[in-house]
Amino acid sequence: xxxxxxxxxxxxxxxxxxxxxxxxxxxxxxxxxxxxxxxxxxxxxxxxxxxxxxxxxxxxxxxxxxxxxxxxxxxxxxxxxxxxxxxxxxxxxxxxxxxxxxxxx
Amino acid sequence: xxxxxxxxxxxxxxxxxxxxxxxxxxxxxxxxxxxxxxxxxxxxxxxxxxxxxxxxxxxxxxxxxxxxxxxxxxxxxxxxxxxxxxxxxxxxxxxxxxxxxxxxxxxxxxxxxxxxxxxxxxxxxxxxxxxxxxxxxxxxxxxxxxx
Numbered sequence: 669x670x671x672x673x674x675x676x677x678x679x680x681x682x683x684x685x686x687x688x689x690x691x692x693x694x695x696x697x698x699x700x701x702x703x704x705x706x707x708x709x710x711x712x713x714x715x716x717x718x719x720x721x722x723x724x725x726x727x728x729x730x731x732x733x734x735x736x737x738x739x740x741x742x743x744x745x746x747x748x749x750x751x752x753x754x755x756x757x758x759x760x761x762x763x764x765x766x767x768x769x770x771x772x773x
Numbered sequence: 774x775x776x777x778x779x780x781x782x783x784x785x786x787x788x789x790x791x792x793x794x795x796x797x798x799x800x801x802x803x804x805x806x807x808x809x810x811x812x813x814x815x816x817x818x819x820x821x822x823x824x825x826x827x828x829x830x831x832x833x834x835x836x837x838x839x840x841x842x843x844x845x846x847x848x849x850x851x852x853x854x855x856x857x858x859x860x861x862x863x864x865x866x867x868x869x870x871x872x873x874x875x876x877x878x879x880x881x882x883x884x885x886x887x888x889x890x891x892x893x894x895x896x897x898x899x900x901x902x903x904x905x906x907x908x909x910x911x912x913x914x915x916x917x918x919x920x
Contacts, residue, residue, distance in 0.1 A: 693794075696787045705781050705818040706837070712826050718839040718862065723821060725861045726846060729854050730817045731788060732795040734810060739796055750802040755809050764850045771816045772809045 697724045737762055782811050783818075821845045 702724040706715045715723075734755070741761065742754040755772075759765040788811045792802055802810075822837070824845035829837050839862055846854045 696791060697783060698787070701781070701783050702818060705783075705815060706822045708781055709819065709822045709826065711830075712822060712837065713835040715822075715837040716839070718865065719825065719837040719842050721865050722839050722842045722858050722862055723818060723825075725858055726821060726842065726851070726854055727783070727814050727818055728791055729857060730851070731791045731810060731814050733853075734813060735792040735795040735802070738806070738810075739800060748800060750796070750800065750806045752803065752805040752809055755806050755813075759813075765813075767820050767849070768813050768816060772812050 695721075695724060695728070697728055699724055702727065734758060734765065737765075781815055783814050785811060788814060821849065824848050 699720050703715065703720050706712055706720065706723065735750070737758040738750055738754040741757040742750055759768050759772075785807070789802075789807055792807060792810060796802070821842065822845075825837050825841040828841040828844045828848075829835070832841075834841075843855055843858060846852065846858065
C-alpha cells in the first residue's frame, strides 16, 4: 500500500512495520477544533480526552490517505497538480470513501 | 446564525501541510482540491463521531472513549488505521503518565526542599534517595523501550 518516499519520511511510521512501534509525527491538528466537531453531533454527550486525541490522529491519517489515493488517480493523467476531479475519482474508486459521496458540494 | 456542522472546518494551514507531506516533492494541490479535502476531513470526523457514539450507547456509556473510536474505524472500513492509532494511543498514555509522574515528583521535591531547609541533617540522605529514584526511572524507561 505504501510507496517509500525517501525525502520527507523520517519521522512517521506508516503501519508497514509491525515489529517495533515507529515514532509518529507530532499531532498537527488542534484538539480544540476536533472537539468542536464532536460536540456538533446532537447525540453525543461527552467525549473523553483519549477519544478526541485518537480522533484527531485518525483525521490526520485520513487526510494523508485521501491525498495519496487522489495522487495515484492523478498519476494516470500525469498531472503535477492535484485537482478536484482527482479527488472525486478517488472517492468513486475507493470503497472506504463512499461516505463522502454527495457531501463535498 | 446557525452553522452547519460541515462548515466547522479544520485549519487550512494544517490540512495543507499534511497533504504536502503525504505527496511526493514537486506535486502541488489546487485550492479547490484542498478545500474539498478539508471538508472531507470534517465529514470524516462527524461520521466517525456518530459511529463511535453508537458503540458508546451500546455499552451504555455517555462518554466516548478511545475504544469506541477504534471500533468506529473498523466499522467504517478503515481497519488500516487501527494499528497506527493504537500505537499513537499508547504513546499518548505514556506521555500523560509521564507528565503526571513528573508533576508529582516536582511536588515531592518541593516538599523535600522545605523539609531540608528546616533540618540540615537530612540533606545528604535526601540526595541519595534522589539518585535511587533517578535510577529507578531510567530502568522504567528502558523497560518501556523493550516493549
